[in-house]
Amino acid sequence: MPELDWAALPELSRRSARGSYAGAAGAAATSLGQDLFNGRPLDAGKAREAAGTGGALGALGGVLGRSWSNGLSNKEKEILGENASRVRTWARGGRTAEGPKTRQYLEGGRYTYPDQRTFGPGGRNELVESKFGRSAKLSARQREAFHQLSNYRVDHTLPQDIGVLFAAPAWIYGRRGVVPVTNKH
Numbered sequence: 001m002p003e004l005d006w007a008a009l010p011e012l013s014r015r016s017a018r019g020s021y022a023g024a025a026g027a028a029a030t031s032l033g034q035d036l037f038n039g040r041p042l043d044a045g046k047a048r049e050a051a052g053t054g055g056a057l058g059a060l061g062g063v064l065g066r067s068w069s070n071g072l073s074n075k076e077k078e079i080l081g082e083n084a085s086r087v088r089t090w091a092r093g094g095r096t097a098e099g100p101k102t103r104q105y106l107e108g109g110r111y112t113y114p115d116q117r118t119f120g121p122g123g124r125n126e127l128v129e130s131k132f133g134r135s136a137k138l139s140a141r142q143r144e145a146f147h148q149l150s151n152y153r154v155d156h157t158l159p160q161d162i163g164v165l166f167a168a169p170a171w172i173y174g175r176r177g178v179v180p181v182t183n184k185h
Contacts (some may be wrong), residue, residue, distance in 0.1 A: 094121065114129055
């Protein structure tokens with residue numbers, strides 16, 4: 001059996017913190033919510049245990065999600081970033097126009113091709129430029145669009161954001177792994 005590299009633990013903890021927080025918070029909230037909805041007294045000890053399990057599973061999910069997204073090709077990262085922007089638009093109550101990318105003209109006759117055109121509540125329409133990864137940068141035309149157009153939105157998704165998404169389901173296992181769900185008081 002390989003020996004644990006104790007010196008690597010602080011770095012692993014730092015790099016998986018967001019996933020760990022997502023799993024821990026979800027598991028604790030689920031534990032307390034189940035107590036509340038099943039008519040049981042709130043049990044902080046069980047919530048703390050669930051948070052520990054959810055946090056550990058969340059850290060693992062965070063590392064896996066981050067590693068998976070870092071390993072994608074540039075084209076796959078582009079698609080992932082655009083899909084993350086669609087989810088953000090949907091979460092804000094908007095929808096994304098279907099169809100190919102079209103030119104958006106800028107001052108001086110220049111133009112850019114935004115990744116998406118969105119239609120939000122209250123008539124809020126946005127042009128969205130999606131980026132993924134730590135090294136993603138706006139092109140010169142995209143920077144011009146950002147400064148010239150009041151409805152130009154830049155969505156920048158990072159590998160750790162994908163890690164949090166992978167970690168979020170840990171709350172389910174954090175709760176189930178600690179206390180069986182029953183209706184008993």
